[in-house]
Amino acid sequence: xxxxxxxxxxxxxxDDYLKAILELSGPEDQxxxxxxxxxHLEIRAASVxxxxxxxxxxxxxxxxxxxxHGVHLTALGKxxxxxxxxxHRLLERFLHDVLDYSWDEVHEEAERLEHYISERLEDRIxxxxxxxxxxPHGHIIPEKDxxxxxxxxxxxxxxxxxxxxxxxxxxxxxxxxLREMKRLGLVPGTILTVETGTRTASLRxxxxxxxxxxxxxxxxxxxxxVPESAG
Amino acid sequence: xxxxxxxxxxxxxxDDYLKAILELSGPEDQxxxxxxxxxHLEIRAASVxxxxxxxxxxxxxxxxxxxxHGVHLTALGKxxxxxxxxxHRLLERFLHDVLDYSWDEVHEEAERLEHYISERLEDRIxxxxxxxxxxPHGHIIPEKDxxxxxxxxxxxxxxxxxxxxxxxxxxxxxxxxLREMKRLGLVPGTILTVETGTRTASLRxxxxxxxxxxxxxxxxxxxxxVPESAG
DNA sequence: TATAAAATTTAGTCTTGACTAATTATGAAT
DNA sequence: ATTCATAATTAGTCAAGACTAAATTTTATA
Numbered sequence: 001x002x003x004x005x006x007x008x009x010x011x012x013x014x015d016d017y018l019k020a021i022l023e024l025s026g027p028e029d030q031x032x033x034x035x036x037x038x039x040h041l042e043i044r045a046a047s048v049x050x051x052x053x054x055x056x057x058x059x060x061x062x063x064x065x066x067x068x069h070g071v072h073l074t075a076l077g078k079x080x081x082x083x084x085x086x087x088h089r090l091l092e093r094f095l096h097d098v099l100d101y102s103w104d105e106v107h108e109e110a111e112r113l114e115h116y117i118s119e120r121l122e123d124r125i126x127x128x129x130x131x132x133x134x135x136p137h138g139h140i141i142p143e144k145d146x147x148x149x150x151x152x153x154x155x156x157x158x159x160x161x162x163x164x165x166x167x168x169x170x171x172x173x174x175x176x177x178l179r180e181m182k183r184l185g186l187v188p189g190t191i192l193t194v195e196t197g198t199r200t201a202s203l204r205x206x207x208x209x210x211x212x213x214x215x216x217x218x219x220x221x222x223x224x225x226v227p228e229s230a231g
Numbered sequence: 232x233x234x235x236x237x238x239x240x241x242x243x244x245x246d247d248y249l250k251a252i253l254e255l256s257g258p259e260d261q262x263x264x265x266x267x268x269x270x271h272l273e274i275r276a277a278s279v280x281x282x283x284x285x286x287x288x289x290x291x292x293x294x295x296x297x298x299x300h301g302v303h304l305t306a307l308g309k310x311x312x313x314x315x316x317x318x319h320r321l322l323e324r325f326l327h328d329v330l331d332y333s334w335d336e337v338h339e340e341a342e343r344l345e346h347y348i349s350e351r352l353e354d355r356i357x358x359x360x361x362x363x364x365x366x367p368h369g370h371i372i373p374e375k376d377x378x379x380x381x382x383x384x385x386x387x388x389x390x391x392x393x394x395x396x397x398x399x400x401x402x403x404x405x406x407x408x409l410r411e412m413k414r415l416g417l418v419p420g421t422i423l424t425v426e427t428g429t430r431t432a433s434l435r436x437x438x439x440x441x442x443x444x445x446x447x448x449x450x451x452x453x454x455x456x457v458p459e460s461a462g
Numbered sequence: 463t464a465t466a467a468a469a470t471t472t473a474g475t476c477t478t479g480a481c482t483a484a485t486t487a488t489g490a491a492t
Numbered sequence: 493a494t495t496c497a498t499a500a501t502t503a504g505t506c507a508a509g510a511c512t513a514a515a516t517t518t519t520a521t522a
Contacts, residue, residue, distance in 0.1 A: 013479060034500060047480055049501055054479090068487060068500060098329070099355040112347050118340055124330040244509060266469060278510055280471055285508090299470060299517060463522100470517070476510080485502070492495080 007080060008060060012115045015084050016041060017051055018062055021073055022081035031070035079146055086142040087114040087122060089135035092172070094125045096136040103136040103182065104175035137178075138169030138188030138224075153224035157203070157217050161196040165225035177222055184213060186223060238311060239291060243346045246315050247272060248282055249293055252304055253312035262301035310377055317373040318345040318353060320366035323403070325356045327367040334367040335409035368409075369400030369419030369455075384455035388434070388448050392427040396456035408453055415444060417454060 010018070020040045024032045034052065038045040056065035062077030073081060091110035095101040101109070117125075126132075126144070133149075134140055142148045153168050167190045170181055181187065185207060195204040195212060203220055206212040241249070251271045255263045265283065269276040287296035293308030304312060322341035326332040332340070348356075357363075357375070364380075365371055373379045384399050398421045401412055412418065416438060426435040426443060434451055437443040 011478075035498090043479090044481065045500065046482080046502085051479070053501090095352075095355075099352070099359060101351075101355070105351070109349055109352055112349070113344070116343050116347050118343075120332075120336070121326075121330070121340055124326075124332070128330060242508075264469075265471085274509090275511065276470065277472085277512080282509070284471090465522085466520090468517105468519080470515100472515070473513090475512080478508085479506105481504100481506075483503090483505105485500100487500070488498080490495100490497090492493100 007076075007083070008058075008062075010062075010080060013051070014055065014062070015080070015115050017048075017055065018073065018077050018081040019084050021063065021071060022078065022085065025072060029072055031072050033070045037071075082142045082146045082148065084114050086144070087117055089139055089141040090122060090125050090129070090132070091117070092135040092137070093129055093132050093141070097129060103172075104178035106136060107172040107175070134169075134188070135172075137172040138167065139172070151226065153226055155221050156194070156205075156215075156223040156225050157220035159194055159225055161194045164191060164193050164228040166191050166228055167223055168226045169224045171222040174222070177219060180219065181223070184215075185210075191228065192225075238307075238314070239293075241293075241311060244282070245286065245293070246311070246346050248279075248286065249304065249308050249312040250315050252294065252302060253309065253316065256303060260303055262303050264301045268302075313373045313377045313379065315345050317375070318348055320370055320372040321353060321356050321360070321363070322348070323366040323368070324360055324363050324372070328360060334403075334413065335406035337367055338403040338406070365400075365419070366403075368403040369398070370403070382457065384457055386452050387425070387436075387446075387454040387456050388451035390425055390456055392425045395422060395424050395459040397422050397459055398454055399457045400455045402453040405453070408450060411450065412454070415446075416441075422459065423456075 017037065020037055021032050024036050024040060034045050034048045037048045037052075041048070052063065052065045052071050055061065055063045056071070060076055061074055062080060063071050064074055065071040088110045091113055092106040095106045095109055096103060123144075132141060140149055140151060151168060154165075156165070156167075159165050167186060167188050169188055170178065170186070172178070186192075190207060192205050192207045195206060202214050202216050204212050204214055248268065251268055252263050255267050255271060265276050265279045268279045268283075272279070283294065283296045283302050286292065286294045287302070291307055292305055293311060294302050294304055296302040319341045322344055323337040326337045326340055327334060354375075363372060371380055371382060382399060385396075387396070387398075390396050398417060398419050400419055401409070401417070403409070417423075421438060423436050423438045426437060433445050433447050435443050435445055
């Protein structure tokens with residue numbers, strides 16, 4: 001048995017590091033560089049080094065760190081990072097469904113609150129919502145035990161032309177982009193194809209019966225899709 | 232016009248001081264001593280002095296502080312303290328009504344979250360609840376503009392014998408006491424009288440048609456009542 | 463009014479987690 | 493294999509906000 005509950009206490013700063021490492025290490029547990037962390041957290045690389053040394057020197061440890069060669073999460077660190085991620089996505093779903101937040105408003109509030117809700121509140125929110133599978137942007141909500149159902153997503157900007165795709169999720173970090181997507185009907189579940197031969201600074205997509213429309217590559221990069229069958 | 236919105240940023244620590252000063256300064260703006268603050272916040276008096284000096288030295292200032300003679304809130308400080316208090320009580324009501332928290336569970340969660348909810352979330356919660364007047368323990372929720380409807384409460388332990396009273400509120404700080412009160416039916420709105428000649432270490436009360444029961448003075452001190460007409 | 467107890471403040475320390483400036487290691491390109 | 497740009501680390505500083513121990517002011521009491 002992997003000791004049900006013995007998560008060492010963390011601070012908001014530590015949580016932010018763990019979450020950043022999780023997000024930057026990709027689908028399989030790649031090492032993350034100090035620089036990448038500094039960029040993601042909007043702090044200086046020297047500060048990152050300091051924190052990583054402290055984190056790695058603690059026991060039990062959240063991270064494995066090798067000087068000059070980046071950092072990656074231990075099982076414990078991943079457990080905590082996923083817990084925060086679950087908080088974040090549950091909160092987004094809750095704010096959206098119960099408190100009438102729009103999908104471009106939820107991220108900022110959830111980002112603050114995710115560090116402070118108790119396990120009890122996490123559970124009550126999940127129960128109230130009926131254990132939802134995804135947040136308002138289509139991101140998968142980790143399960144209570146830390147499991148994250150897999151899903152192979154591809155950026156719309158890299159999807160082959162002419163093949164039908166379904167939007168699986170969109171980035172939640174840019175409220176203006178989210179409002180634009182909503183206006184265009186680019187929400188999770190939307191079925192679309194990229195028209196052939198339209199791959200310059202923008203691309204043209206077609207959704208159902210409507211007229212096709214132009215999309216900047218930046219916007220298309222924030223939209224992730226899956227094959228239609230996996231919709 | 233008193234400048235609608237210009238609340239300087241605060242930290243959790245500062246919020247806690249302001250809230251403590253508000254709670255300890257009673258109905259009318261009495262000076263609060265460093266010792267009283269230290270006791271309430273469970274920190275050392277020397278730490279209190281340090282914080283008060285910093286707070287008072289800032290501009291615009293949340294407190295007026297005179298060395299060796301205690302502290303009291305400025306209008307700005309009171310505004311912020313009442314804002315936190317509104318957060319706390321709205322959260323308690325919300326956790327209780329929407330997320331099925333029991334009345335002995337709400338305080339701890341609200342105490343943490345009160346510092347981190349945005350004005351937007353405050354507003355959405357209030358709207359969802361229909362601008363409730365009181366929290367689950369009967370405490371009045373300050374209005375959005377900072378107004379707090381007055382109410383003259385007296386501790387049950389000091390209420391005259393034989394005179395009918397209505398429970399207006401109970402202390403929310405002790406979960407065990409709250410469970411005990413709930414078990415005995417001692418909730419806001421309950422009508423009761425203190426039987427004559429029962430004022431020693433405990434007192435005997437009678438509620439409606441039920442048999443009378445003994446109450447420790449400690450418990451009675453945590454129950455506030457108003458005259459029946461004001462119920 | 464003198465004095466002792468209680469309350470308060472000062473002085474100096476500690477931890478957390480950021481910062482800058484200066485130094486060193488890495489790795490890509492000659 | 494050298495060199496140079498980039499990445500990363502060290503060293504030292506700063507602000508918050510807690511702490512202890514020692515000094516001081518208030519206040520209550522004799």
